[in-house]
Amino acid sequence: MARNTCVHPMALLGIQNMIRAAIIGMGVWGQNLVNSVQGLSKDIQFVAGATRTPAKAAEFAAKHNIRMLDSYEAALADAAIDAVVLATPHSMHTDQIVAAAKAGKHVFCEKPLGLDHASTKRAAEAAAQHNVILGVGYNWRYQPALQEIRRMIDDGRLGKVLHIEGNFCGPSAYRFPKGHWRHASDESPAGGMTGRGVHVIDAMMYLAGPIDRVTAQSKRLAQDFGSDDTTSMLLHFAGGSTGYLGTIIATAETWRMQVFGSNGWVEVGDVSHLHTWNLTTCMIDRSNVTNKQKPVTTSFPETSTERAELEHFALCISKQQPLVTPEGDAVRNAAVLEAIIRSSTTHSTVQLG
Ligand SMILES: NC(=O)c1ccc[n+]([C@@H]2O[C@H](COP(=O)([O-])OP(=O)(O)OC[C@H]3O[C@@H](n4cnc5c(N)ncnc54)[C@H](OP(=O)(O)O)[C@@H]3O)[C@@H](O)[C@H]2O)c1
Secondary structure (H helix, E strand, C coil): CCCCCCCCCCHCCCCCCCEEEEEEECCCCHHHHHHHHHCCCEEEEEEEEEEHHHHHHHHHHHHHEEEEEECCHHHHCCCCCCCCEECHHHHHHHHHHHHHHHHHCCCEEEECCCCCCHHHHHHHHCCCCCCCCEEEHHHHHCCCHHHHHHHHHCCCCCCCCCEEEEEECCHHHHHHCCCCHHHCCCCCHHHHHHCHHHHHHHHHHHHCCCCCEEEEEEEECCCCCCCCCCEEEEECCCCEEEEEEEEEECCCCEEEEEECCEEEEEEEEECCCCCCCCCHHHHHHCCCCCCCCCCCCEEECCCCCCHHHHHHHHHHHHCCCCCCCCCCCHHHHHHHHHHHHHHHHHHCCCCCC
């Protein structure tokens, strides 16, 4: 499946063959990604892996029949690997994507794709230039409830999107010991934004389009391990909608997003686990607007959003169909992140291009 090879005849028929992937970074999330598909998917399997401290992942690799490699470079040079999946610290992502593109390997990268717009765009351009598929770990887009909100906007049920409120919080600041890469301000600028907030920004852009203005504040109120813990912002969307987002990483776990449309509101979120299988809606009764409406909750079947995103990546490889593009949302997300960082440090409103 590498660059300059012929497209497999099965792919031309729209029939997918198994993508052979290497997991790069075998920490908490790298192992979670492997668990989501290994032995379960007919579209993608992990055949190899590389991580900074191989001893920590040896048992996991043996259990999942993953061949351990000495380095990332070894994975890029391995002809028996079609794609690399990056679950590494944030600051490594864009250089690793460019290296994969140059080696002709398809690459799926965990969020955030990059920490600033220029390097993130450069990474996406490298993938396009070298004709490899680039995927990104914004797995929330595979949540059935979020997809239903998108349909409610597309078919007019929700009306015009007026405003979106979101928060994504939890005790991340306490979870990692002092000195852990997650606490470094260059790995986790603007507190919980890289760990948590970028997911909500992605969901908001999925529903309301590009963000063009940001006013943010970010503070360290609970402990001083290097990163902020209390971050919030006002957002303005190019289409005219407004929004706000908070991410507090020194409190208990919660996430919630409420979308206000001109026909009513919808809400997703769950305290006990990060994905949501419930969608609460409350619509205006136009025949009697004084009527107090009762919210209605719909439940969706639980699915693995990690498996869905990796299988979609595999499908795009088989079809040679671009996923992340230089002008797309995952790259714009990095521009929004950069604007949030700038706004919170300069105490000013930042306009995006
Ligand atoms: N989509 C989601 O919902 C979600 C959830 C959680 C995390 N993530 C993302 O997944 C990625 C990895 O996060 P994680 O929670 O899995 O982190 P983690 O547990 O700390 O794992 C990071 C991995 O990268 C390796 N690594 C390579 N070079 C490193 C370096 N210079 N410093 C530190 N580690 C290095 C580590 O190696 P050793 O430990 O072997 O030394 C480890 O295997 C991040 O991009 C994160 O945002 C996404």
